[in-house]
Amino acid sequence: MLSRILRRLGWAAVILWGTTVITFLIVHAVPADPVRVYAGANADAETIERIRTEMGFDDPLIVQYGRYIGNLLRGDLGTSLVTGERVLDALLARFPVTLSLALTAVCLWMLMSVPLGVLTAKYRGRAIDRAVLIVSLVAISLPVFWLARMLQYYLAYRTGLFPVAGWAGWTHIILPAATLALVITGYYARLVHTNMVEVLNADYVRVARAKGIPEYVVLFKHGLRNAVIPVITVLGLDMAALMGGVVFTENVFALPGLGVLALQSVFNLDVPMIMGVVLFSAAMVVCANILVDFVYMWIDPRVEGM
Amino acid sequence: MSNTIPSVLLLTWACLAMPVLSVSCSGTALPGRPHPEENVLRIAVPSDPRSLDPAIAYDVVTWPLVRALFHGLIDYDDDLNLVPWHARSWTISEDGRTITFKLRPDIRFSNGRPLTSGDFAWSLERILDPATRSPGQGFYRNIAGAKAFQDGLADRVAGLRTPDPETLVIELVHPDLPFLYCMAMPFAYAVPREEVERRGETFGRHPVGAGPFVLADWQRGTRMRLEKSPSYYRADEIRLEAIELMVGGDETLHMMMFERGELDIASVTSTGIPDADFIRVMKDPVLRDRVAHQPLNAIQYLSMNTEMPPFDRVNVRRAVNHAIDRQRIVRLISDRGILARGVLPPGMPGFNEELEGYGHDPEKARRLLAAAGYPDGFTTELMITAQSGIDTKIGQAVQQDLEEVGITVEIRPVTGPTRIEATGRRGTVPFSTFGWYQDYPDPSNFLDVLLNGDRITEVNSTNVAFYDNESVNTLLNEASTSTDQGHRLALYREAERLVVEDAPWVFLYYPQMYLLRQPWLKGLKLNPVWPIRYELMWIEP
Numbered sequence: 001m002l003s004r005i006l007r008r009l010g011w012a013a014v015i016l017w018g019t020t021v022i023t024f025l026i027v028h029a030v031p032a033d034p035v036r037v038y039a040g041a042n043a044d045a046e047t048i049e050r051i052r053t054e055m056g057f058d059d060p061l062i063v064q065y066g067r068y069i070g071n072l073l074r075g076d077l078g079t080s081l082v083t084g085e086r087v088l089d090a091l092l093a094r095f096p097v098t099l100s101l102a103l104t105a106v107c108l109w110m111l112m113s114v115p116l117g118v119l120t121a122k123y124r125g126r127a128i129d130r131a132v133l134i135v136s137l138v139a140i141s142l143p144v145f146w147l148a149r150m151l152q153y154y155l156a157y158r159t160g161l162f163p164v165a166g167w168a169g170w171t172h173i174i175l176p177a178a179t180l181a182l183v184i185t186g187y188y189a190r191l192v193h194t195n196m197v198e199v200l201n202a203d204y205v206r207v208a209r210a211k212g213i214p215e216y217v218v219l220f221k222h223g224l225r226n227a228v229i230p231v232i233t234v235l236g237l238d239m240a241a242l243m244g245g246v247v248f249t250e251n252v253f254a255l256p257g258l259g260v261l262a263l264q265s266v267f268n269l270d271v272p273m274i275m276g277v278v279l280f281s282a283a284m285v286v287c288a289n290i291l292v293d294f295v296y297m298w299i300d301p302r303v304e305g306m
Numbered sequence: 307m308s309n310t311i312p313s314v315l316l317l318t319w320a321c322l323a324m325p326v327l328s329v330s331c332s333g334t335a336l337p338g339r340p341h342p343e344e345n346v347l348r349i350a351v352p353s354d355p356r357s358l359d360p361a362i363a364y365d366v367v368t369w370p371l372v373r374a375l376f377h378g379l380i381d382y383d384d385d386l387n388l389v390p391w392h393a394r395s396w397t398i399s400e401d402g403r404t405i406t407f408k409l410r411p412d413i414r415f416s417n418g419r420p421l422t423s424g425d426f427a428w429s430l431e432r433i434l435d436p437a438t439r440s441p442g443q444g445f446y447r448n449i450a451g452a453k454a455f456q457d458g459l460a461d462r463v464a465g466l467r468t469p470d471p472e473t474l475v476i477e478l479v480h481p482d483l484p485f486l487y488c489m490a491m492p493f494a495y496a497v498p499r500e501e502v503e504r505r506g507e508t509f510g511r512h513p514v515g516a517g518p519f520v521l522a523d524w525q526r527g528t529r530m531r532l533e534k535s536p537s538y539y540r541a542d543e544i545r546l547e548a549i550e551l552m553v554g555g556d557e558t559l560h561m562m563m564f565e566r567g568e569l570d571i572a573s574v575t576s577t578g579i580p581d582a583d584f585i586r587v588m589k590d591p592v593l594r595d596r597v598a599h600q601p602l603n604a605i606q607y608l609s610m611n612t613e614m615p616p617f618d619r620v621n622v623r624r625a626v627n628h629a630i631d632r633q634r635i636v637r638l639i640s641d642r643g644i645l646a647r648g649v650l651p652p653g654m655p656g657f658n659e660e661l662e663g664y665g666h667d668p669e670k671a672r673r674l675l676a677a678a679g680y681p682d683g684f685t686t687e688l689m690i691t692a693q694s695g696i697d698t699k700i701g702q703a704v705q706q707d708l709e710e711v712g713i714t715v716e717i718r719p720v721t722g723p724t725r726i727e728a729t730g731r732r733g734t735v736p737f738s739t740f741g742w743y744q745d746y747p748d749p750s751n752f753l754d755v756l757l758n759g760d761r762i763t764e765v766n767s768t769n770v771a772f773y774d775n776e777s778v779n780t781l782l783n784e785a786s787t788s789t790d791q792g793h794r795l796a797l798y799r800e801a802e803r804l805v806v807e808d809a810p811w812v813f814l815y816y817p818q819m820y821l822l823r824q825p826w827l828k829g830l831k832l833n834p835v836w837p838i839r840y841e842l843m844w845i846e847p
Contacts, residue, residue: 032723036766039441040364041726042745042755045763047444050436050456082356084507085526093526157562164563165555167528254554256527264353267693269723 008293012286019282020072020275024065027271037269038081055081068275077279078272080265087276090261095280097167098257101180101250102242104173106235108181109188114228116185117192118219121227124197136186144245148179148252165254176253180245184238191234195227202226229299236292239285345545345845347827348570350552350560354526357510360495361433361440366743367575369492370838374532374549376495376515379407379426379474380486382835386653386747388486392421392496392516393474402481402789405489407474413539415498416520422471425496430476431455431463432502433493442493445745448485450477481789487746518544518841527553532840545829545844558582561822570827570845574838578820581695584640587822599820600832603653603744605646605752606696608688608704608812609729613772614736616686621678623809627664629671629711630704636815638699643815648806649752651816653834656749656795661806663813671711683712689728689738692719697739700814729770732762740770741817747835749798750786757805758782771810778804 035052036043043051052058056067071078077087120129155175156164162175199205200223208218243259250259258277265273355368363372381391390396393407413421433440434452446452450465465477478485488494501514513521518541519532530551534544555563557573557580564572572579579587579597587593610617610626617623636643647663650656675683688704690697698719705715715737720728729735745751755761759774760783778801785797806813819837823830829843 030724031728032721033727033766034723036727036730037723038439042364042742042768043441043766044444044755044761044768045766046447047441048766050443051439051441054436054439079507083354083526084357084362084510090526152559152562157566160566164566164568165559166552167554251556252559254552254559256525256554260353260527260554267722268356 008290012290015286016279016282019279020069021065023275023278024068027269027274028061028064030269032269034081034269034271072279077276080270080273082265082268082270082273087272090273091258091276091280094256094258094261097255098246098250098259100173101176101246101255101257102239104177105180105184105242105245108177109185112181112185113188114192114224116189117227118196118224120189120193121196121200121223122219124193129193132189136189139182139186142183144179144183145248145252147183148176148249151175151179152252165252167254167256172253172255176249176255179249179252180242183245184242188231188234191231192224192227195230196223199223199227225299229296232292232295232299236289239288243281243285343548343550344847345547347546347549347840347843347845348552348568349549349574350555350563350569351574352554352556354530354553358513358521359510360429360492360497360515361438361442362510363492364441366837370574370836370840371532371549371551372492372495373517373836374519374840375513375517375521376492376497377413377421377517378490378492378495379409380490382490382747382833384831384833386655386833386835388490392426396486398789402483402787403478405476405478405486407476409472409474410539411472413516414537415496415501415514415516416535416537417498417501417514418537419498419500420471421496421498421516423468423474424471425498426474426494427466427468428499429497430466430494432497434463440493442491445488445491445493448478448480448482450479452479480787482786483789483791483794484746484748484750484786487748487751491746519549522548529553544841546840549840564822564824567824570824572822574821579822581640584642584820588640593822596825597820597822598830598832599818600834600837601644601651601653601816601818602837603651603747603834604742604817605649605651606643606700606739606741606814606817607646608700608814609738609740609771610810610812611733611736611770611772612774612808612810613733616678616680616684617736619678620808621674622680624664625671625674625678625711626708626713627809627812628667628674629713630707630812630814631666632812632814633666634707635700635703638703639696639815642820643817646813646815648813649757649802649811650749650798651834654744654747654749654752655791656798656802658799658802661803663806664809668707668710675711675713680712683708683714685714685716686737687716687718689718689720689725689735691722691725691739693722700739704812730763730766730768732764732767732772735770738770740811744834749795749802750782753798753801753805754782754786757801757810773805773808773810775804775808778808 035048035055035057039048039051056064079086080090116132120132123129152164152175156162163172166172205218205222208222246257247259247262250257251263258281261273262277265277351367355363355371357363358372358375360372360376363369377392379391379393380388383389392410392413394410396405396407398405409423415421430446432438433446434443434455436456449463451460451463452465454460455463467475469475496516498514502509505512511524518535518538520535522533523531530553532549534547535541538544560569560573561580561583563569587597610623612618632645636645644652648658648661650658675681688701690701701717705717708715725738729738742752742756755768757769757773757778759779762769762772762774781797781801785794788794821832826845826847827843828846831839831842
């Protein structure tokens with residue numbers, strides 16, 4: 001167990017180091033000058049060169065990377081070129097918003113997709129199964145930013161049921177979380193459905209039914225517990241995809257989370273902030289995967305020996 | 307047995323529906339609701355201002371906030387004349403190289419300390435200090451001793467003197483009439499040294515100034531609140547109690563919030579009303595009456611790199627000017643611009659009404675192309691900003707127009723920063739869209755900065771057409787050191803005439819700002835330099 005944890009953490013460190021190298025190369029390969037962005041289009045050439053020297057952007061790339069890694073190992077992610085804010089402070093301030101959004105969305109879609117998956121597995125081939133399949137296909141095909149704008153327009157702007165945007169309490173999280181959840185629910189409902197169908201045909205389920213165990217116990221204890229294991233795996237892998245959805249959703253609903261921070265730093269070519277957001281998101285995805293691994297072991301003890 | 311499944315589902319969905327129902331019952335306010343807080347102005351900005359430090363802030367959204375927090379020596383009246391503000395008066399020496407400001411004695415920073423001439427001198431020195439990394443340092447390099455100070459050869463800027471707390475003397479290297487405009491820019495506003503030293507790099511997040519408002523709260527990415535400063539020397543004239551800024555969201559979102567009565571101004575950016583909503587707003591009898599508009603001292607143009615073929619030939623550049631239907635481009639942007647005939651916009655001193663510019667004449671364009679040695683046209687690439695809807699429209703219109711005369715244009719959309727970097731690099735971009743918004747209302751800020759050949763640099767050039775005409779350079783250089791305003795304007799007019807003849811740009815249009823505000827917002831006075839002045843506004847429910 002311990003060696004497994006250590007191995008996972010070792011790989012996590014390698015992944016994060018790789019992320020710094022790739023991100024660093026990409027942001028410096030962009031054919032644009034962060035100093036020019038900082039100084040504004042009206043600044044003259046001398047001003048730009050003086051600021052470049054002050055910011056250390058005239059050093060060779062390898063020196064800049066070395067300095068970055070050195071600071072990173074001391075827990076210093078740098079300072080935003082644009083706002084002067086410490087990158088770590090900015091990330092920690094934005095993280096709770098993104099986390100609330102992601103968790104609410106995950107809860108919403110699990111609460112919707114698991115019962116739907118079970119229901120459609122139970123009534124496979126019937127009208128409800130087909131209806132859910134069609135709705136799921138439509139929902140999966142919807143672009144997040146479009147759905148977000150539609151929900152915002154009809155449920156907030158036109159009817160006033162929800163706040164249009166901003167961040168001032170839990171009511172502000174419902175529409176954005178619902179947006180993410182609606183797009184993903186269909187996929188998970190199908191996933192649960194497929195696994196449930198397989199499990200419900202297994203011998204041990206037949207035995208359970210033959211013993212006269214109540215149907216809901218068969219479905220939720222014997223069936224669902226086994227059917228949900230692959231779903232948990234996919235959930236871990238989907239954390240990365242979720243971050244992508246979060247960027248769109250946060251921007252449409254003006255939620256002050258990591259997604260908005262990421263987009264703004266890209267537009268401002270705020271190199272330390274871009275590096276920080278990417279590294280932080282990568283760390284989150286790695287952590288989510290490790291967490292899923294352990295949840296997996298807990299649900300299915302056979303995994304531990306693997 | 308099977309009955310249990312629907313009941314489990316029912317329970318789950320009931321749990322899900324509960325928050326939705328509870329929100330529907332509490333609901334948000336509907337349009338037409340009364341203003342929630344008396345005399346609190348509610349606005350929204352797409353992202354956090356980078357800094358509220360006058361030395362750093364340099365954009366149209368942040369400057370009005372900096373103006374609300376700090377105080378400068380001189381300001382503009384509604385006719386764009388410079389008028390005393392913190393300075394009671396100023397004099398310029400005979401040789402035009404020494405400016406003496408006499409200051410009011412009764413002004414204090416919001417921390418209670420009186421503001422003296424020493425604060426202005428220190429604030430200017432701070433702009434010039436390379437460690438401050440101020441984007442505005444270039445405006446003040448004409449102060450005597452600035453270069454030595456920047457190069458680390460002197461501890462002080464020799465040309466800044468304060469004989470007494472109410473007198474500031476600035477000596478210049480050479481006479482420079484527009485320098486006074488630079489003194490009216492927010493870069494030159496006074497900051498208290500003790501607060502800057504206490505806060506260090508975070509001063510921009512904890513600003514302390516002598517303006518009509520103080521910063522009460524700033525939650526990054528969420529909101530900012532400015533409140534009326536009780537210590538402001540004309541506090542009784544300020545009617546707004548607070549300014550509440552929502553941070554985040556794009557202009558479409560802000561428009562929705564405005565229409566639901568959640569904002570008092572739809573957008574405080576230079577766009578004003580989102581492109582997609584503009585026609586609807588102007589056709590709506592209620593909304594239309596809430597629109598205020600102001601031509602900006604700005605120009606939208608296409609820059610042709612005069613060093614790169616085929617644009618190194620003047621007839622090609624003239625042909626492109628004749629081939630493009632600028633009237634159609636203005637229509638495409640919902641008439642939100644005034645057709646340009648030259649470089650200087652109508653609000654700028656020295657604007658020449660008699661300039662004829664280039665009319666839409668494809669036939670003439672073809673003849674000019676043939677004369678330039680391109681009877682069959684050529685292929686080129688137009689760089690545009692990908693995120694800009696207006697750039698896309700311009701790009702497509704230009705592509706169609708030029709195709710008619712045989713010029714094939716490939717549109718190359720790039721991000722804003724990439725475009726700025728690439729166009730400023732010599733010999734890189736042949737053809738690009740460009741926009742310029744004034745720093746101050748003087749022709750030098752357009753002609754000298756954008757078209758003086760002596761200012762061409764290998765990288766980061768602001769003369770992106772790399773236009774270099776000896777006669778124009780001589781006129782511009784003479785105008786920049788002349789102390790006779792009438793003579794200067796005549797020189798700039800002549801320079802502009804020559805520029806139009808040489809056609810390094812396609813002069814498209816002068817943009818206008820449209821501002822949509824609620825009927826209860828009063829005191830909005832637009833002018834081309836300061837479209838937004840919060841200290842004049844109030845809410846009258």
